[in-house]
Amino acid sequence: MIRFALLGCGRIGVMHAGILARLAETGLARVYDIDEAAAAAVAKRHGAAAAASPAAAVEAADVDAVLVASATPTHADFIEIAVRAGKPVLCEKPIDLDVGRVRACQEVVDAHPEVPVQIGFNRRFDPGHAAAFAALAAGEIGELLHAVITSRDPGMPPRAYYEAAGGLLRDMTIHDFDLARCCLGEEPAEVFAVAGRLCDPALMAEIDDHDSAMVILRTAGGKLCHINNTRAAVYGYDQRIELHGDRGMVISDNNRGHNLAKYTKDATASRAPLQHFFIDRYLRSYELEILAFVAAVKEKRPPSPGFADGLRALLLAEAAYRSVKSGKIEQIEA
Amino acid sequence: MIRFALLGCGRIGVMHAGILARLAETGLARVYDIDEAAAAAVAKRHGAAAAASPAAAVEAADVDAVLVASATPTHADFIEIAVRAGKPVLCEKPIDLDVGRVRACQEVVDAHPEVPVQIGFNRRFDPGHAAAFAALAAGEIGELLHAVITSRDPGMPPRAYYEAAGGLLRDMTIHDFDLARCCLGEEPAEVFAVAGRLCDPALMAEIDDHDSAMVILRTAGGKLCHINNTRAAVYGYDQRIELHGDRGMVISDNNRGHNLAKYTKDATASRAPLQHFFIDRYLRSYELEILAFVAAVKEKRPPSPGFADGLRALLLAEAAYRSVKSGKIEQIEA
């Protein structure tokens, strides 16, 4: 069993705490949050100890690994604390909103090559998405030609969320940039993006953010990937990927809580709603992400997705923002 | 938290142990199995104590409730031990293969009306099936006219299983008899059944059992329910119910591990396999069954399905066996 220090006890941290306590392969030993009461509550629920500081949590003798689920501006600092302490670390995305800070953190990570670092792009582990990537890897759909990623949130987050999130493309699309790299099977070289204010134009204009986007990525080999995003799909959390190869296509479609279909005179074949949001839809992928991290730690293999993947996704977001401004397809920084 | 004594550590017992240890509302305190090593292993995995006898497990001071998952011939005895000890009990189906033994057990249960007894017809709690029953109860499909239950196992169990199971209609169809009562919304009055030997005719003839069946139930009001069963559906565990009312229809369809569809030149739109067997398909219904039991215990309500439901399903199986022999529609004992 790998015992974890959990840094951050907000919505995502609470979810991770539950998983760490539940899985046979993991345990929750130490908990830290800037809000002491939040940390104490999580510690109590799962029989863990609250720590006075991130370093105290990380360095505790009964801690084998670190899970960072705190606010984004702390991610890079906490990765560095963990790496310097020689503790494997699984950090929620994004590493940081600033490429310079990420590159500085990378130097610390690179200086400790023996310490595993995994970035929390959990959607790679979604059973349907993973089966799509596996079909591609196994040659079942031949050579990839193009891919389509549909990624829509079920409703506008609160205003405070936007102010910390770093912008639609760095906060939400970044998951899709990571998935796009898996879909394409080779590195995107160029990106074109448009971002819009369609769901709540007044708020978006006021805080200079966007609630809608469409993106096209192209690799050096000419493979194409389209991403569409919106913050507010009233019908639910819509998460689909589609890989079209020269020998076939796979679609990883949405999940539902159950498979009841209703047939009446007026509404033929209405079905159960889509799973509400990421904690429903991607719960299994969060579990599988942690299990993959644990396996890498035990087998002393570099985990995947690693630090470099976190940087790549951020560079895609940066290039996409350049495209939004220029109206041109933009090169992605190497 | 309700702390359980678990009696029986076979395949089903091991599954229940995992659920009891995992849920926040439940704990696993004591474990008993006739095979001491099996009990010890389960106890160790979940930090529980192995007990020397069923009574010792049930009567332990740190035990609030009992879950019976042992071999069928022990069910009635263990229910009686629990009831006499004043401990609420959730017992796997069937109560017993012999109606006389069930009626005798019922006298003990009836003599302790304050002790909750729930029978493990977990499929009622399947989210899709439960949504179908809820639609019926809410009048969304009007008055029920007829129902169809498809219930097919993915492969023949080992020979030893048959020898203890008590026959197809008492072992497998009994789940569907219970579901049929929920589907119909009123008590079946008559049953017609045919049972066959189609999957492994030689084995079935040798041990005088059946591997296939078709059943029709009719209520006093003329409502109809069809059940079809087979032990060996090579394509997977096929579990569907369909309720047809005078204002609409609902179908609770199978689940899959994920929703990947594959389109190739030869096999258009193949999909992920069905969930393999009951521990995959009905895991959530087992959890919800336990949570419903816990809620009834806490709120001091009679749980549902109760002891009487266990008896009704067995009486349906008995009448069905009479029909198999007579070739006639048979009355169900009141």
Add this chain to the structure above:
Amino acid sequence: MIRFALLGCGRIGVMHAGILARLAETGLARVYDIDEAAAAAVAKRHGAAAAASPAAAVEAADVDAVLVASATPTHADFIEIAVRAGKPVLCEKPIDLDVGRVRACQEVVDAHPEVPVQIGFNRRFDPGHAAAFAALAAGEIGELLHAVITSRDPGMPPRAYYEAAGGLLRDMTIHDFDLARCCLGEEPAEVFAVAGRLCDPALMAEIDDHDSAMVILRTAGGKLCHINNTRAAVYGYDQRIELHGDRGMVISDNNRGHNLAKYTKDATASRAPLQHFFIDRYLRSYELEILAFVAAVKEKRPPSPGFADGLRALLLAEAAYRSVKSGKIEQIEA
């Protein structure tokens, strides 16, 4: 081009006239109906000639074949007229409601073995159903174990219809009895049936008919087939067959006019309605039935389904009625 005499210009006759005029392989030459105005209207629309009598229509020199779509009591007479005139005949089901009349007609048919006679069990030709039978014939699902036929009309026909129809099992279920023979791949030996009055109990009791039925058929080899029927499925015309073999299963599901799915906050994924009734759902199967008849005529092969198939389906209905009365599984007449 095969030129037809059409006998009968009611709802079905009008549909057949349209197909005969439209297909390149067929033409409509002569038209007869007891209602002269009806015949004249059909003749005018398609450039055919109205005939003064069935015999005149059949015997006209420009008529190659006969399509009988008149009222049931005339079917046997018209088959005999056609056969005696040496003209191939495609006759709507049922041949007659009386087995004795059918057997008498069979003698005439048998006395003219060179004249092709096809009975209008058009559902065999439905592309989905036919693909299911083809998969069975090709061994793709192995040996058949059991089959389920769901056959529900979208609403109660007018009272006058019932009075001529001959009873639910002879009028509606007879299609399913024919399909069941295709599904099972061997002759049913026994039948159990229950028939009920659930949609309009008062009317059904008054005219001594039924609006609902459930049937189980068993072959000598033990293969099973379930049929469920209702006259009034408010959600539409529900026509499905399911074949379960020892190596796989096929389901031929309903069709819709198009494949639009709608996702809103309240009704997730409602879809287009089912095709309304048999003239929508089975239009293609009527065309394919006529094309199969034309091919048999041209190639001088006995058409299928033939006269004997019409008799078998009727004998199944007769045995089913005996079962409804006796409450027993009944042998089917050889």
Add this chain to the structure above:
Amino acid sequence: MIRFALLGCGRIGVMHAGILARLAETGLARVYDIDEAAAAAVAKRHGAAAAASPAAAVEAADVDAVLVASATPTHADFIEIAVRAGKPVLCEKPIDLDVGRVRACQEVVDAHPEVPVQIGFNRRFDPGHAAAFAALAAGEIGELLHAVITSRDPGMPPRAYYEAAGGLLRDMTIHDFDLARCCLGEEPAEVFAVAGRLCDPALMAEIDDHDSAMVILRTAGGKLCHINNTRAAVYGYDQRIELHGDRGMVISDNNRGHNLAKYTKDATASRAPLQHFFIDRYLRSYELEILAFVAAVKEKRPPSPGFADGLRALLLAEAAYRSVKSGKIEQIEA
């Protein structure tokens, strides 16, 4: 009945001839093709007369309307002949590959405002697509936010086809540009496009064409539409549109010839193939397009889509080609 002159008897012309002969509302009176034998064959099959020239066909006294299905370079000339003869004309897309020629033709059309001119964007009439547009128009999905059009041909056409087609965006994507205008409900103002050579790179490079494309359209109001195209989807002709509004979403999905699903050990739930190509998938939309034209002619209404729609789609293709070259989002000519 509206009697047509059909100009052009190639693959599409032959299909149109069949429809015109079959529908009760239409008839085929005159046929012209540059290949006299082709015209003679079509004329003979449907009882029409072959004409010696386009003008002779159009001007014949028994011709009420003209259907142009000839090679693209003749479209504008034939529209002018029909318009000048005062005969309503339904012309296959595109009007011409050259915007100048289209504008010149428009002058002739505008000079005869009483003569109906419809352009053959038949996909608007597809029952599923039309139901999607109707849902949008009825407010069922609220205000449109973004749309996704998937349009993939089942295989590479022969080389000769490419040489006449005018390039992927003018030949294939032009249908999707027209659909995009329907999806968006307002005029696109800007377009970004990438075009690639992924299916047959050598051939595409040699003839300077493309076999793959991804496009993003944006209206002045910020609404977005994505189109993806490929010439060679091995799994079949893939035609889907998806409209995402602020109150719901609709998806018009592919059709299949029937709805058989097959479940086996290895390939769970494979389904019937997609309809093979446009003559299968869009046959009904071609019929409905002709019926809409006939209705407009009879009711003396301007038909839709009209000449101006044909020009708009071409201007979208032109702007898209500018974007392919510039790598920038390009303004669409007013």
